[in-house]
Amino acid sequence: VCFIPDGLDCSISFVSHVLGKVCVHGRQKEILSVLVPRLTDLTKSDCIWQRICWRLVECVPDRWMEAVVLGFVQRAPGADALSRLLGNLVVKNKKAQFVVTQKVLLLQYCHTTAVLQNLLGYLSLDSLRRALLIQVLQELLETWGSSSAVKHSPPEQQQYISKAILICLSHLKEPEIKSCRQELLTSMMEGVKCHLDSNLPQIRRLGMIVAESISLKINTDGPVLKFQYEEDDEARELKSLLVQAPPFCVVPSLPDDERNEKADAALPLVLESNKKSHTAAPMMPDEASDAELDSDDDLIPYDMSEDKELKTKAPVYVRDCIEVLTGSEDVDKWEATVKALESLVRKNPAATREVSVELAKILLHLEEKTCIEGFMELRQRAQVAVLTTDPIPVAKYLTSQFYSLNYSLRQRMDILDVLVLAAQELSYPKSHGKTKHSGAQKPCIQLLPGSDSSKDWRRIVDERIKSKTRRFATGPSQVELASGPNEFNSVAGHFFFPLIQHFDRPLTTFDLLGEDHLVLGRLVHTLAILMYLAVNTVAVTAMGKALLEFVWALRFHTDSYVRQGLLSCISSVVLSVPTERLLEDMTEELLETQSWLGDVVEKDPDGDCRRLALQNLLLMENLKKKLKTVPS
Amino acid sequence: MALPPPDPQFVLRGTSAAVHALRFSCGSQEPDVPILFSGSENGFIHVWNLKTHRVDTALDGHGRKSVYCLETMGGKDRLLSQGRDQRICLWDLAEGRTAVTDSVVTENVGFCRCSLLKLAEGRWLMAMAAKALEEVQVLELPSKTSVCTLKPEVGAKLGMPMCLKLWQLNCGSQPLLLAGYEDGSVVLWNLSMGKALSQLVCHQEPVMSLDFDSEKAKGISGSSEKVLSIWSLNEQQNLQVYKTHKLVNAGISDITIRPDKKILATAGWDHRIRIFGWKKLKPLAVLDYHTATVHCVSFSDHKNPSERLLAAGSKDHRISIWSIYTQT
Numbered sequence: 001v002c003f004i005p006d007g008l009d010c011s012i013s014f015v016s017h018v019l020g021k022v023c024v025h026g027r028q029k030e031i032l033s034v035l036v037p038r039l040t041d042l043t044k045s046d047c048i049w050q051r052i053c054w055r056l057v058e059c060v061p062d063r064w065m066e067a068v069v070l071g072f073v074q075r076a077p078g079a080d081a082l083s084r085l086l087g088n089l090v091v092k093n094k095k096a097q098f099v100v101t102q103k104v105l106l107l108q109y110c111h112t113t114a115v116l117q118n119l120l121g122y123l124s125l126d127s128l129r130r131a132l133l134i135q136v137l138q139e140l141l142e143t144w145g146s147s148s149a150v151k152h153s154p155p156e157q158q159q160y161i162s163k164a165i166l167i168c169l170s171h172l173k174e175p176e177i178k179s180c181r182q183e184l185l186t187s188m189m190e191g192v193k194c195h196l197d198s199n200l201p202q203i204r205r206l207g208m209i210v211a212e213s214i215s216l217k218i219n220t221d222g223p224v225l226k227f228q229y230e231e232d233d234e235a236r237e238l239k240s241l242l243v244q245a246p247p248f249c250v251v252p253s254l255p256d257d258e259r260n261e262k263a264d265a266a267l268p269l270v271l272e273s274n275k276k277s278h279t280a281a282p283m284m285p286d287e288a289s290d291a292e293l294d295s296d297d298d299l300i301p302y303d304m305s306e307d308k309e310l311k312t313k314a315p316v317y318v319r320d321c322i323e324v325l326t327g328s329e330d331v332d333k334w335e336a337t338v339k340a341l342e343s344l345v346r347k348n349p350a351a352t353r354e355v356s357v358e359l360a361k362i363l364l365h366l367e368e369k370t371c372i373e374g375f376m377e378l379r380q381r382a383q384v385a386v387l388t389t390d391p392i393p394v395a396k397y398l399t400s401q402f403y404s405l406n407y408s409l410r411q412r413m414d415i416l417d418v419l420v421l422a423a424q425e426l427s428y429p430k431s432h433g434k435t436k437h438s439g440a441q442k443p444c445i446q447l448l449p450g451s452d453s454s455k456d457w458r459r460i461v462d463e464r465i466k467s468k469t470r471r472f473a474t475g476p477s478q479v480e481l482a483s484g485p486n487e488f489n490s491v492a493g494h495f496f497f498p499l500i501q502h503f504d505r506p507l508t509t510f511d512l513l514g515e516d517h518l519v520l521g522r523l524v525h526t527l528a529i530l531m532y533l534a535v536n537t538v539a540v541t542a543m544g545k546a547l548l549e550f551v552w553a554l555r556f557h558t559d560s561y562v563r564q565g566l567l568s569c570i571s572s573v574v575l576s577v578p579t580e581r582l583l584e585d586m587t588e589e590l591l592e593t594q595s596w597l598g599d600v601v602e603k604d605p606d607g608d609c610r611r612l613a614l615q616n617l618l619l620m621e622n623l624k625k626k627l628k629t630v631p632s
Numbered sequence: 633m634a635l636p637p638p639d640p641q642f643v644l645r646g647t648s649a650a651v652h653a654l655r656f657s658c659g660s661q662e663p664d665v666p667i668l669f670s671g672s673e674n675g676f677i678h679v680w681n682l683k684t685h686r687v688d689t690a691l692d693g694h695g696r697k698s699v700y701c702l703e704t705m706g707g708k709d710r711l712l713s714q715g716r717d718q719r720i721c722l723w724d725l726a727e728g729r730t731a732v733t734d735s736v737v738t739e740n741v742g743f744c745r746c747s748l749l750k751l752a753e754g755r756w757l758m759a760m761a762a763k764a765l766e767e768v769q770v771l772e773l774p775s776k777t778s779v780c781t782l783k784p785e786v787g788a789k790l791g792m793p794m795c796l797k798l799w800q801l802n803c804g805s806q807p808l809l810l811a812g813y814e815d816g817s818v819v820l821w822n823l824s825m826g827k828a829l830s831q832l833v834c835h836q837e838p839v840m841s842l843d844f845d846s847e848k849a850k851g852i853s854g855s856s857e858k859v860l861s862i863w864s865l866n867e868q869q870n871l872q873v874y875k876t877h878k879l880v881n882a883g884i885s886d887i888t889i890r891p892d893k894k895i896l897a898t899a900g901w902d903h904r905i906r907i908f909g910w911k912k913l914k915p916l917a918v919l920d921y922h923t924a925t926v927h928c929v930s931f932s933d934h935k936n937p938s939e940r941l942l943a944a945g946s947k948d949h950r951i952s953i954w955s956i957y958t959q960t
Contacts, residue, residue, distance in 0.1 A: 300916075301634060302917040
């Protein structure tokens with residue numbers, strides 16, 4: 001589309017109509033990808049073209065305005081380009097204003113950060129439009145600060161709004177900040193409260209970053225708000241939005257470049273690189289001449305094959321390890337021991353069994369003496385190794401310590417993690433045990449069966465159905481998986497029952513039902529995993545019954561993490577306990593649980609809880625169906 | 633087929649403490665015996681007779697505090713020693729005397745070895761770490777007058793000076809100082825103006841030791857990490873990195889270039905002494921004798937090239953003497 005107005009007064013409205021119609025039919029990309037760059041170039045220096053462009057967009061009928069404006073906002077190469085193209089359209093046209101200030105920011109969240117930058121930069125560039133910028137910021141903050149929005153809107157939308165807020169903040173000038181300082185402060189306080197209350201770490205972090213940024217802007221002198229959170233790419237990206245890079249340094253390479261300019265730009269680069277190679281070239285002859293004059297060649301090197309990395313020897317016996325870990329002052333040896341401990345324990349099961357409880361005790365209290373990489377993981381793997389080598393006494397020790405005085409929350413949660421990892425290892429067939437071992441690299445297991453059961457419960461149920469039906473002819477058989485005795489069978493109860501025993505007995509420093517609900521949540525999840533892993537063990541029925549009672553006692557807990565854990569417990573029970581046992585021994589509990597689940601599906605505020613409850617109900621339905629289909 | 637590395641020519645035992653400093657004095661003619669001075673952690677300076685391999689005298693001048701730097705000032709009769717008692721002592725050892733003629737109180741509690749440069753007969757410049765954390769003071773000896781104090785600019789955050797080297801291009805030209813600091817940078821100082829001419833960040837960890845070849849305007853520095861850094865000085869007196877060399881094990885306590893500028897030796901925390909060719913830093917040998925960190929290495933100043941020796945002092949109380957690459 002290239003039109004040349006030869007100084008005539010031409011009517012643009014026809015073109016506007018065409019543009020609008022094309023855009024609304026979804027062909028924004030095609031037409032605007034040609035139109036926008038052309039117009040960007042033309043409007044750069046030429047005022048007349050700017051006015052033509054403004055007339056063009058102003059004349060687009062209202063019913064197509066949204067499509068056109070959106071298209072422009074998305075395609076424009078920068079905020080200043082957008083400003084030249086649209087002019088004060090948002091001020092003059094109500095529909096455009098609605099689209100720009102409300103629809104794109106509050107009702108949609110699919111746009112990229114670049115689009116947000118364009119849009120908000122555009123609003124900030126003209127004094128008439130700045131009022132809109134302030135208004136937009138207030139509305140964004142209102143949404144950001146409303147607790148219902150934080151609880152119910154998807155994280156992506158919250159991130160989008162946070163980004164928009166940060167960009168707005170970056171555009172605000174001093175006098176404007178002064179005038180709305182009070183409002184910013186109030187919205188920040190409210191908003192930060194709702195965000196920190198959330199269970200999801202991502203939401204909490206968004207809240208923290210935005211609050212910090214607001215505080216930075218309004219308190220230029222004096223202490224600013226500072227939170228501690230994990231800095232990763234997302235956090236850095238958000239923070240970078242606060243600083244507006246001067247637009248002119250980014251844009252220059254693009255504008256007024258026909259291909260000539262590009263070639264011009266290419267030329268200096270080529271020259272520079274030539275220069276560089278020239279400076280490199282003189283170096284080369286020097287080195288070459290050096291090589292010729294080198295009389296060092298007559299210095300013959302000696303054999304250096306013995307020159308290897310220096311390694312401190314780690315102890316070779318498990319008892320030596322205990323000595324080093326408890327007493328030794330030699331930090332090198334201590335480090336080497338910590339690194340070597342796990343493999344030693346695994347290679348010498350008999351020796352380990354003699355000292356297992358002592359070793360477990362030492363490991364539980366082991367603190368980092370020097371800075372070793374992966375200390376936590378090394379310690380945990382050693383603990384798991386000890387636990388799997390001698391399950392019963394060590395499990396007894398660990399579970400009793402879980403409920404003892406004077407342990408930190410971190411240590412109690414470590415105990416839970418170690419129990420889970422060891423149970424996982426024990427319940428898998430031996431050859432799998434090895435591969436699983438390398439798979440279980442992550443020190444903490446989060447929500448493992450919760451996600452497992454939600455994703456592949458169908459597969460598991462199918463497999464159980466398959467295993468129950470009689471086959472008269474086997475088709476091509478699959479490769480036989482390695483099998484071995486289930487080592488978890490004999491010890492499942494030892495892992496499980498002590499943990500469930502004392503949960504309602506508060507100690508002075510540890511109250512599961514009170515403020516330590518984080519540990520309670522972890523305990524519940526751990527029990528769910530142990531239950532899940534106990535499939536095919538003898539104790540599974542007793543465990544299931546105890547677990548259902550436990551769930552019943554805690555079912556109205558206020559923390560959603562705990563509730564999610566309870567629901568995973570139910571899934572594990574339904575999946576692990578054989579159906580006959582479920583229906584015969586636990587009918588009452590099942591019925592009660594079912595009614596509770598129904599309640600949760602309808603009324604629970606947390607999305608994950610509702611989803612888990614629904615899956616549990618489906619699992620129970622499947623049970624019933626299975627019973628009907630299996631020939632009795 | 634490369635030969636296995638040589639064994640030490642002989643090993644000196646008897647210091648009964650870790651050896652931190654070594655200095656040869658073998659330039660004098662017969663009937664004077666070649667001498668090796670060694671400074672130990674127990675405060676003694678042992679004067680070793682290299683013919684009999686025994687200690688001739690033991691000097692006790694630092695109150696049983698570790699001696700970590702030794703320098704000879706024109707022959708074996710004048711010795712300078714620096715100890716952890718915050719003193720630098722000047723000894724007169726002629727005709728069997730063992731007297732401390734003079735001392736300088738440094739008020740510095742660090743480990744930075746001082747550096748000595750002969751300006752003219754009887755006149756020396758000495759650079760040492762001063763009382764204030766980042767400063768280096770240059771004194772003239774024997775008058776002990778302060779020539780200048782080198783202070784890094786505010787906010788430079790160089791840390792303590794770790795190692796110093798005074799040098800001048802030829803007799804009579806401007807003396808300059810190279811200092812390696814705790815933050816891993818090497819700074820070239822102009823003494824007359826008291827200003828830094830150039831700064832180069834060579835290492836991520838503190839610079840433990842450095843040495844400089846004024847003819848080729850090339851220097852080498854070692855740190856507590858695994859990298860040796862070789863840097864050069866261009867005409868504008870700017871330092872730039874020439875090359876780096878990665879070692880097998882981390883930690884270098886001392887580096888010294890042989891007076892004929894053909895090879896250099898490094899003393900490593902991994903108990904090994906490494907020999908490199910100086911021209912292109914070609915690894916030549918790894919001498920593995922000691923059983924603890926090697927603290928210092930030193931080349932002898934024999935007039936006859938075939939008699940040249942390398943000495944290494946270690947935490948295991950031994951001093952190993954090597955005869956290596958003496959043919960060139």
